[in-house]
Amino acid sequence: MPRLSLYRPEKSADYRFIDKNIYESFQVGGTDIFVHKYEGPVDPGVDASTPSQPYGTNDIPETKIQDLLFLENRDRKYSDDVYTIRGIYNVQDLDFDLSQFGMFLQNDTIFITFHMNSSVENLGRKLMSGDVLELPHLKDDYALNDYQVSLKRFYVIEDVSRPSEGFSQTWYPHLLRAKCKPILDSQEFKEIFDKDSGEGTGSTIRDVLSTYEKEMQINEAVLNQANEDITGDPNQPVISGYDTKQYFVVPTDADGNVLTQDGSATDVTVDSAKIDASAVIKTPNANFYVGYLTGDGAPLNGAPYSFGSQFPQAASEGEYFLRTDYFPNRLFRYNRSRWVKIEDGVRVEPMTSDNARSQLGTFVNNTNKNTINGKEVEERQALSQALKPKADN
């Protein structure tokens, strides 16, 4: 008679008997858990691949590492199929933590136990870090919004191990224990959040589940306030410097006397577009309200002006002209013999604006293209990539 032993070098009938009972207990007492199966990182393609971010296929794509320098998988692919397996975990109370970056983080790490063999059979592999779990029994039907769907609850698996309680008398494991944390609307889970929400309106899971849209609205409101504080109009982008257009400049001569139009002037006609022939006070020849970043290139007292890249052939005294080929644009005034510089338009949208025209801004917000030697070249290039030698072999 052989020695009595529950352990066998191979998984025996005892193991299978116990495993079936455990599986059955999960079917009876567990809850459905939807698994969004991780399928490996997005492949950068041949052209974009680098030694540290290589291109290539693995036999097991989940085992590929996207960035071999920082050792992270940022752009993850998830299966379009959703797998349903049963799991058991202890529901726990949540604590909301207003963390230092100003948003709640939930102290919501849960440990879910799965039946190993059935989950592997269902998924085609063992659960792994990066798989996303959806817990349908935690749907919130009463969230404060007007969506037509309940808010789902997503977790991402951080660690998977074999729990000690999952070992049977046969010494073989039957369970998997997944350490799960709430998912984030981040680059890693983009494919999950790009899926349809089920609302029937074409909205995505991101639209109904993520705080991103509301955070961007808050950000936009603050930006509008910043605009209004500077320009008085929430839709008018912030520009640097100081506004003097509402001030009146009394035109004076060198002695401080008020400059008036000479009644004998013959070069001012009623059909002049630049100067109103009925005007009596001359246009100012200097701005009184000067200071740091006060030049806007606009003529003083709201006088009419024209602009272009070369001065007009015929001009009347006191006529303003904005040279747009200067950077910054320069405002001139004609004094019968020459065009006199009045000011430069130094008020521009600041650096962090999309249309920034500051010096630094023109280096960053630059979509110019130049044709050099018959070839179109983008003006903005990373300094490390500009004029790199080409392979000449």
Added chain:
Amino acid sequence: MQHFYDGQIRRFVTQFVRVMSNFSYKDSAGTLRKIPTSYGNLTRQVAHIIRDNSENKVISAPRISCYITGLDYARDRVQNPTHVSKVHLRERDFDEATGEYLDSQGPGYTVERIMPVPFNLQMKCDVWSTNTDQKLQIMEQMLVLFNPSLEIQSTANYIDWTSLSLIELASVNFSTRTIPQGVDTEIDIGELTFTMPIWITPPAKVKQLGVIEKIVMSVFDESGSISDGIIDSVNPMATVNVTPGNFGLLVLNNTARLLSPGEGVSEPTAGNFDRTGEPVSWFKLLDQYPGKFRAGLSTIRLSKADGSEIVATASVNPTDDTQIVLSFDSDTVPQNTILSDSTTSRGTVDAIIDPTTFNPETATLTAGTRYLLLTDPNPNTFAWQDELVGAANDIITWNGTAWEITFDSSANEERADSSVAQDPVYITNTYTGIQYRFTNDQGAWLKSYEGEYVKGQWRLVL
């Protein structure tokens, strides 16, 4: 103490959040995603509202949050706390109807600003990212801005001397994580600490634009005595008049016409004026003050020698815009001088006559009839030979039996002496309604207020 609050620090925080906004990251598919930026110290209630009062809501990452970590008095920037700076400004006129500024001058202001209080505002910017590459993308965009600092403004107000500040990057804590990570993955936050030198100011004083009303000067001469003519003078030492366009004015027959600068006017015959220039449209002047001229309400004021003014309401002649029709305020027109004789006391004459060509026919003349003589009576040409009285510029009255001289211009010794200032004599010709004036320095009757007014002697009140 009265309450005041201008949201000065709030505006700087707003601009700080703006500076930290509009950053983005790119994923491997080339999709750009903007990173939301907000104030970091939000309340629990708002945090719950943002997540729709549901623990299922998923927070987005990466994100940037900014918040105040300190506000210290900047003793190194202290300046004279009692210093008051004055700024004088003239606004352009504003058309309320169109909501646009005009090219004409509006009200003038003087703004007094007291020395603001220097502070250093410390701000922190937390960058929460979910992977290292993402963090480096964000950092590379941010860190090039502060070389050596980034200027910001809280307002674009020209007179707000506290609006300008700058953001200095004081320190960078690349990650709050402990390396290597333990059993739990901490949130990865990059912390950037900034300093902003700011000024906080009490309210300013906004006053009407100040003009020079008083000149303080030495009133003593070389001997230490008070100089004559400085404080005992009745008249100002100088008057400065400014006339837009240097226009003159020709007032005639209750109308006013503009005279171009340098234009001459002559009166070849009584009451007929010739001008050397072309008629000038009043709109050349009025268009400098769009919407200000109100027909029948705006007034033209004519200066008199005694400093007072004759006032007339004005309206542009609808058929001839070179003329303004005047309606004189009778209270401002000079009062006639009452002249007395044996039959009557009044300030009028019945007619102005040339005694060499006119015979009043005394046989049918009513007693009390008065005439102003244009010329000396000439016995050879005198129309009524038997009643020879008076001389040029005299006023004579028929008393029923003989002529009396009511106003003897030549017999008045004081009037003949032009060095003695005398009140002018005003009379009105009831035949034409025109008022005349006699002054000793001119020695003749001239129209009282009609005629030419050079620049500085008339004004238009809109």
